Amino acid sequence: MKPTTRRTFLKASAWAAAPLVLPSRLLGQQAPSKRIHVALIGMGRQAVYSNLQPFLNADNVRVVAVCDVDRWRLENAKKKVDAHYKSADCKAYTDWREVLARDDVDAVMNSTSDQWHVPISLAAARRGKHVSCEKPLTLSVAEGRALADAVRQKGVTFRTDSECRSSAHMIKLAELARNGYLGQLRRIEVGVPAGDKAGGDATPTPVPAELDYELWAGPAPLHPYCVDRVHPPKAYTRPGWMRCLDTCEGMITNWGTHTLDVAQLAHNTERTGPVSVEGAGRYPEPGSGLWNVLLDFRVQFKFADGVTLDYLTAQDAYVRLEGDAGWLNADWTGRTGLTASDEKLLKLKLKATDLRLPTRADKADFLHGIATGEPTMADAEVGHRTCSLGQLAHIAIQRGRRLDWNPAAERFAGDDAANALLSRPYRAPWALETL
Secondary structure, eight states, rough: OOOHHHHHHHHHHHGGGGOOOOSSSOOTOOOOOOEEEEEEEOSHHHHHHHHHHHHOOTTEEEEEEOOEEEEEEEEHHHHHHHHHHHHSSSSESSSSHHHHHTTOOOOEOOOOOOGHHHHHHHHHHHHHHHEEESSOOOOSHHHHHHHHHHHHTTTTTTTEOGGGGHHHHHHHHHHHHHHTTOOOOEEEEEEEEOOOSSSSOOOOOOOTTBBBBBHHHTSSOOOOGGGSSSSOOTTOOGGGGGTTTTOOOGGGGTTHHHHHHHHHHHHHHTTSSSSSEEEEOOOOOSOOOOOOSSEEEEEEEEEETEEEEEEEESSSSSSEEETTTTTEEEESSSSSOOEESSSHHHHHHTTTSOOOOOOOHHHHHHHHHHHHHHOOOOOOOHHHHHHHHHHHHHHHHHHHHOEEETTTTEESSSSHHHHHHSSSSOTTOGGGGOO
């Protein structure tokens, strides 16, 4: 059977492109038309396939600007927005700082490559803009803490843009666990596909005329340009930057921040973290090419309540919960859906007094938060804590031993080398403090 990919699963989901209806009362909105003015920064594959259309479909929303360092992508995005509104009003920018300088931009959708997630989102939040940012939210624990703190201090709406939490069977799995129907939770298992591989041609080539390569690299190290380090010119296929450690950590945070998010939600630890982590992983062999993210891994976290979380590469993306009263397994891609140790678990009806979790789609949740002032389903703190699980796992693999973690202080105990990996240097002149 041909595997169901995340992309085909999302395309088949009715909510992925459904109109989003908002209340007429909008908080923090500056637009006199009573619409939320949204700008999209980063108009590559994810923006084109998943992020732009829901905003175009939404009532009380106007996409007023698009931004990308690749002018071919930028022109395509502007054409799509203008065609939708039957106007030429959408402004196109190659520099995200010009977008944030506009007083009439209320909210930003950040769909850039990972090295830009925190710098742009942090700058936007500090300027009072609402932000929805693609996952994985950060490239380091220090970045995540800076972003979560700024969002809290500024009081803006923030949404970590993961679709997994909107999956009906993922929500049901979490609700059954949170309401005690599995009894005492003992073990969690989280899987992600082993989608990364060795390879990539590092031979320097001329920079395409349409690309501002230095601005694309931004705070990441500026290496000689090659296609496999960035993205294929004039195409929306899978970009090479997702397999380069300077700009992405690979599947351990890429897909992991989807399924780990649901595991954290089900365990009610989405605003804290584990107390220890250990594991092993396999990198590409030296000389095998440019790409250097993990090929596969297996990691175990332990939490203060005794629950263990095993995180590994597997065939599918899934979350499995094991408790004293049975187990539940939710497969995100839809291959098996929600399964259980006992069919009775799947037929349970929640009581009126039980905890119910929101079930909004990702973009609808973001816009709902702007309109009502309510927290989103996955705010900056939640997104940071989920992403940090993948980063702690990666650090434990690099250190090759068990590490004890203080989730309140966000520091490792007795390992200065591990703590040094909690942050990444930025290429000058970029710095978190000055964004």
